[in-house]
Amino acid sequence: MTASNERTAAPPEFAAPGGTAAHHHRPGTVLAVIVGCQLMIGLDTSVVTIALPEVRQGLGLSTGSLAWIQNAYMLAFGGLLLLGGRAGDVFGRRRAFIAGVALFTAASLLGGLAETGWWLLAARAGQGVAAAVAAPSAMALIAQHFEGPARVRALSVFSAVTGAGAAAGMVAGGALTEAGSWRWVFFVNVPVGAVLLLAAPRVLAETRRRPGRFDLGGAVTSTLGMTALVHALIRAGSDGWGDGRVLAAFGAAAVLLAGFVAIETRVRQPVMPLWLLTGRDRAASYLGQFLLTAAMFGAFFFLTQYLQQVLHYGPLRAGAAFLPMVGMQFAVVRLAPRLMARMGARPLVVAGAVLLTAGLLWLSRLSPGDGYAAGLLVPFLLMGAGGGLSVMPLNATILAGVEPAQAGAASGVAQTMLWTGGSLGSAVMVTVHGSAASGGDIVHGMDAAFATGAVFAAAALAVAVLVLRVPR
Known part of the structure; x- marks a missing residue:
């Protein structure tokens, strides 16, 4: 410049x-x-x-x-x-x-x-x-x-x-x-x-200040509600679903999240405009984004554990092990805009969800004797390609038809779906791992967690196939 x-x-x-x-x-x-x-x-x-x-x-x-x-x-x-x-x-x-x-x-x-x-x-x-x-x-x-x-x-x-x-x-x-x-x-x-x-x-x-109101009630109830839900799921894996504290946390989550919805329907400047969730394609894209990140963030958590606890990689080698996935995702992200121009968003999201599901199903069959090349390399490539294909079309669909003045809110809700989806997915997979590894077999517990991630990805695939109807 x-x-x-x-x-x-x-x-x-x-x-x-x-x-x-x-x-x-x-x-x-x-x-x-x-x-x-x-x-x-x-x-x-x-x-x-x-x-x-x-x-x-x-x-x-x-x-x-x-x-x-x-x-x-x-x-x-x-x-x-x-x-x-x-x-x-x-x-x-x-x-x-x-x-x-x-x-x-x-x-x-x-x-x-x-x-x-x-x-x-x-x-x-x-x-x-x-x-x-x-x-x-x-x-x-x-x-x-x-x-x-x-x-x-x-x-x-x-x-x-x-x-x-x-x-x-x-x-x-x-x-x-x-x-x-x-x-x-x-x-x-x-x-x-x-x-x-x-x-x-x-x-x-500095930019000019614009008068506005803070929806503190909406922000607090949504954050505390999701925190209570994640807490309940994680504790259920160790204390059981019938534990009193687990049931209390689920009850608190239900009350707080219901309160969040009630607040957002009444305040003049809501932290999450609920009308953004009403359009069929936009709502499907938000849900798909939530489910895909739930699958991927939880998988990353357990892949790190597998690399260091089972394969006994050092931290640097474990970090480098993710590079094939990252390289594949970057390559596919650069190709995705051209593919979307020719095919539309829906086929890319479907293909991405299929690849991600396949990668997680592969991981669900890991055994202690599998090395990196046999057990992890192909799933890493599948997950990188799946994530690269699906993220950009989902974001494009979310912003399609939104007025410029509302684009920031629509993008912000997308980021909220991403991070809360990652938190909830990790919590569910930790709970499944705790139940499956109760006998001390941590690899069996990880396999069950990866299978749960595959269920999240398959649910995103179902949403893309059955609900998403965005035109080319």
């Missing part, structure tokens, strides 16, 4: 106070600050996954407790994402961005210093809250700092970094854990966050 024709524009959305200095910076500097935040958030969706066996050993956690280290982040992120977007509208995008980065940095430091499971759990929840505040403003700041072709290029870089962050997290988590300790997967965010906090006020321009 050259300074003469690619400098950031100053659209009227920017506030005058404190905003003019930002426009003297090259667009590359502006984009570096924004995508630096997105990379940090993207890394943390997966960087901790590879370190989980080391966390278990260091803090003495059970499989159920270990699952909460992931779920605390995903539930807080997904549950508060729409509220975080509203915070950027009301207080200004730069303020929300800086506040989110500051909280993420502090929570990462606390996570690295954790001495107990509860301490680490609270830090992960803090990271999720921070990501929910920073992530919506990061993308909005790109739209408001760049115009025309420069915006297209900036968004392509942003999207690539989003995908690369999650992929690189597997390898980075393995390298950091093997080189030092699991604590470094948290400490690594501190210097990155510090640099962003120093640069953001100098580089980014």
